[in-house]
Every structure is written in C-alpha cells, then in structure tokens.
Amino acid sequence: MAFVLHVVGARPNFMKVAPLMAALARRGVSQRLVHTGQHFDERMSGVFFEELGLPRPDVDLGVGSGSHGEQTGKILVAFERVLLESAPRPSAVVVPGDVNSTVAAALAAAKLGVPVAHLEAGLRSFDRTMPEELNRIVTDHLADLLLTPSADADENLAREGIGAARIARVGNLMIDTLRTHLPKARALGVPRALGLEPGGYAVVTLHRPSNVDDPDTLGRLLGALAAVARELPVVFPVHPRTRARLAGPGLAEAASALRLIEPQGYLEFLSLTSSARLVLTDSGGLQEEATALGVPCLTLRENTERPVTVAEGTNEVVGTDPERIVRAAHRALSGAGKRGRIPALWDGRAGERAADAVLALAARDGAG
Template sequence: MALVLHVVGARPNFMKVAPLMAALSRRGAAQRLVHTGQHFDERMSGVFFAELGLPRPDLDLGVGSGTHGEQTGRVMIAFERALLEAAPRPDLVVVPGDVNSTVAAALVAAKLGIPVAHLEAGLRSFDRTMPEELNRVVTDHLSDLLLTPSPDADENLAREGIPATRVARVGNLMIDTLRAHLPRARALAAWRGLGLPEGGYAVVTLHRPSNVDDPAGLGRLLGALAEVARALPVVFPVHPRTRARLADPALAGAAAALRLVEPLGYLEFLSLTSAARLVLTDSGGLQEESTALGVPCLTLRENTERPITVAEGTNHVVGTDPARIAAEARRALDAGPGRGRTPALWDGQAGERAADAVLAFLAGARA
C-alpha cells in the first residue's frame, strides 16, 4: 500500500491538510503527518490538532522561529534526516501552501527522488519581494502533482510551462474546513464574550513583515485602523510577530483605540469573523474565508495571489495608504453586507477531489 506523508508547519496548513487526510483515511490510504514546528505556539498550531480532528503528528521537527534562511535550512536538515531514516519511505510527500516549511520539504523530497504534491498550487501575486511568492514558484516547479483551487491558478502554471497532465483543479480545501466547522464556531458566539453585538464590529489581522516590521509603516496602519474604530469596534487578535512591535511607545496611542486580544484558536476565530461587519487583513487565507462567509474584506496589501476573491468574492485590495484604507472602510460599511458569490468548487468537497487526484497519481506512478 502506498504511503502519503503530509508536512505542515504554519496555521493555514492545518486547515488545508485536514480535509485531504480525512478523505484519504476514508479510502483506506496509509498516511503519516510531520509537523515542522515553524509555528510552535500552542495557540498558533497545537490547538488545531484537537479542533480539526487531525491526528497528533507522527514526527515534530521542532524547528522554531528565525530568519527565512535559518528556518528553511533547519527544516531541510531535520526533514532530510527523517526521510533517510523512514521505514518505509513515503511514496508521496504532500506540502500545502507557501510557507518556509513548504518549499523546504519539497526541495528535500525532490532531491531524494520522492514525488511531491503541492496543495494550493498555482497562486501568484507577481510580487517577488514577497517571500511567500518565491516559495510558491519554487514549490510548484519541484512538484509532480499540482492541486489547484481556481482557474487563474491553472492559467499561471500553464504560462510557466508546467504540463497540464501534472495539474488537477480540486477547489479550495480551506473552505471544506470552514463549512465543516462553521456550525460549531457559530455556537460559540465569540463576539458575546467580548461584549460585542453580532454584526457590529470589525476584525483585523496583521502579520506580514512588510506591514509590521517597520515601526513607521505599522504606525500608519494603526492610525487608519483607529479611524475605522471611530465607526465601530475593531477587534485585533495579535499575531506574536506583531505583538513584539506594539511594545514601541510610539505606537501605543493608535493601538489603544483597538480591542487587542491574544491569538485565537480556529473555532474561536471563525466564530468571530463569521459575525463581523468588516474584515481588514494582510492574510491570504482570510481573503478566502471572508468570501465564503460573505463578509466584506479589505486587503491591506498592494496585491493578492487570490484574485478570484476580488473578481467573484467580497475582497477589495486597498493597499496600505491610511487615507485610502479609511475611505474604503467607510464605503464598505455604507454598502452593506458583501454581495460577492462563492467561487466554483468551493463547495466543501475539495478534499474528496484532492484525494481522488492523489490516489490516481499514485496508481499511475506504481503501474
């Protein structure tokens, strides 16, 4: 029996892998799960195993944080050792998303001659200053099976010369997870615990280095969010990376206008966003989730690798200019709830299609 090894490392990876693992399990496939430890905070990763029904990892590499080079290198060293010692060796390594763990595991597996499947392949922002963009491009060109979420992803891969025979459009696995857990999340009514009315607040997330590492730039964003907070409460679950920046006294005034809370588990956060009036984020996954939820989203970046959330969903890319953010927030609040539609194949069955594609690939590889 073929063995599929899944590699996860950061928060979004768990929501992408869970539906595929469940679908493969229903088909009797042998699987193992490796956690690189890229996100090592219990609130950022550990809680996901319980909430999403994932098995505890067969192996935790424990790489921790560091620069991009340090983190990628540590994953490669530890993962190579794990593969060399594995008995039996996996027949396929599945890497989701675009984090450092993704490209590191793909490179190690490819060099050892183990086929790689990239889950959420083909997304492009066309901004090479984003570390994630480089991770996406390299991973796609190392992969033997590319599982895409949308037509634009297929088009990007074709333009880069990747054969269509290696590509399978399966849809958005994160939305499988969202649909499966939304009733439980809604029942938590997380907004009540914060003393907020349903549909009467905004949620913000910030974590990208380009937005949080420069104190002046972060200060401008916080000032724009403080303007939004004059219209309705703004809840800010603070990523550990961003929390360190907010210790700067120069940022304290603008931050005081926001409701700062600790990072939330998946169900708590989904509960909060599902009842939000507006989402402001630099997260790719939240652009997708807000589209599925029908909640207006303002993306605080100059581009997106998920253009389908703009063309068909509720997302608007507004950049980082404070005046524009405040103006677009007022426009979104005046316009009422999001009027986008859910893209095709974001139907809760993407995990099933991905499992079919994986098993078909393995059958062909072993024929």
C-alpha cells in the same frame, strides 16, 4: 498500498490538509503527519490538531523560529532524515501552502525522488519581495502534482511552462474545513463573550513583515484602524510577530484605540469572523474565508495571490494608504461594500477531489 506523508508547519496548513487527510482516511490509506514546528506557539499550531480532528503529529521536527535561510535549512535537513528513515518509502509527500516548511519539504523529497504534491498550487502575487511568492514558485516547479484552487492558478502555471498533465484543479480545501466547522464555531458565541454585538464590529489581522516590521507602515495602518474604530469596535487578535512591535515609539497610543486580544484558536476565530461586519487583513487565507462567509474584506496590501476573491468575492485590495483604507471602510460600513459570490469548487468537496489526484500520483509512482 499507498503511503502518504503530509507536512505542516504554519497555521493555514492545518486547515488545508485536514480535509485531504480525512478523505484519504475514508479510503483506508496509510498516512503520517509531520509537523515542522515552524509555528511553535500552542495557540498558533497545537490547538488545531484537537479542533480540526487531526491526529497528533507522528513526527515533530521542532525547528522553531529563525531567519528564512536558517529555518528553511533546518527543515530541509530534518525532513530529509525523516524520508531516509521512513519505512515504507512514501508514495507521495503532500506540502500545503507557501511557507518555509512547504519549500523545504518539497526540495528534500524531490532530491530523493519521492513524488511531491503541492496543495494550493499556482497562486501568484507577482511580487517577489514577498518570501511566500518565492516559496510558491520554487515549490510548484519541483512538484509532480499541482493541486490548484481556481482557474487563475492553472493559467499562472501554464504561463510558466508547466504542463497540464501535472495540474489538477480540485478547489479550495480551506473552505471544506470552514463549511465543516462553521456550526460548531458559531455555537461558541465568541462575539457575545467579548461583549460584542454580532454584525456590530470589525476584525483585523496583521502579520506580514512588509506591514509590521516597518514602524512607519505599521503606524499608518494603526492610524487608519483607529479611524475605523471611531465607527465601531475593531477587534485585533495580535499575531506574536506583531505584539512586540506595537510597543514601539508612537504606536502604543494608536493601538490603544483597538480591542487587542490574544491569538485565537481556529474555531474561536471563525466564530469571530463569521459574525463580523467587516474584515481588514493582510492574510491570504482570511480573504478566502471572508468571501465564503459573505463578509466584506479589505486587504491591506498592494496585491493579492488570490484574485478570485476580488473578481468574484467580497475582497477589495486597498493597500496601506490610510485615506484609501478609511474610505473603503466607510463604503463597506454604509452597506456599499462588495457582496460577491461563492467561486466555483468552493463546495466542500475539494478534499475528495484532492484525494483522488494524490492516489493517482501514488499509483504512478508504484507502477514505476
């Protein structure tokens, strides 16, 4: 009998693993959920277990914040102990996404000979200054099974010498979660509760170190967002990483033009984004969600690891130049923004396909 261990650590991981866990549960598979505690704010992690129907974690490593090396090392040590003490031995360890929890858990499992499945494999920004890019590359080369969301991901892996036998294109599990919960999210009526008219506001998220740690870059972005806010309200759920920086010299005034709110739970945030007229973000997952919702999206980075959202979806990469951002926002608000279409395998069945592939991996391990 297969026994699958799932490792989550940051907000997007929960939305990715929920459809796979549900699909495996329907097959009667024994599973355990390990939460590393990489995101330890209740609004950023704990609320998702209730909202997404996930069981509370069987194990909480409680690593908290720290430098990349410190956090990765703590997770590696703690998760290795979980694996060594696990009875029975896991048939497979599933690691979603590209955060420190992903690469640390993959390394611990690989060193102990436990098969690793990487969920959302093969994505590349081709920017190695991004910690997430390094996590993606290392995890993909450690993993025994690479569960990819799109054809470009398969191509990236092939260029890096990874054989087709290790790759299974299953589609986008985050879209499974979105499709499942969208009616409930819309019923919450979050825009109305905030005094916003559906289709009459923009939503912004900023959290990447390259955008929020440098005061000059953050100041330019806030200036551009303030210009957009002269046309319609700009709602900004403030990531914990970003909030302290907004109080910096010269930044508070620009930030005051925006509608700052606390981080939202998954359903609350989906209620907000699904009725937005425009999304501005440096989040990879939100690029995908905006495409699925048909909402124009401006990515406030110089690259994206999700090019399918640009080639086929509603996303436009505009970087951090204020003039470029404001021009693109004007186009979108005038009705000339990208409309896009839904990419292949964004059909709400990715979790089922991923479950089939993970069970095949587990069966190979059992046969060995």
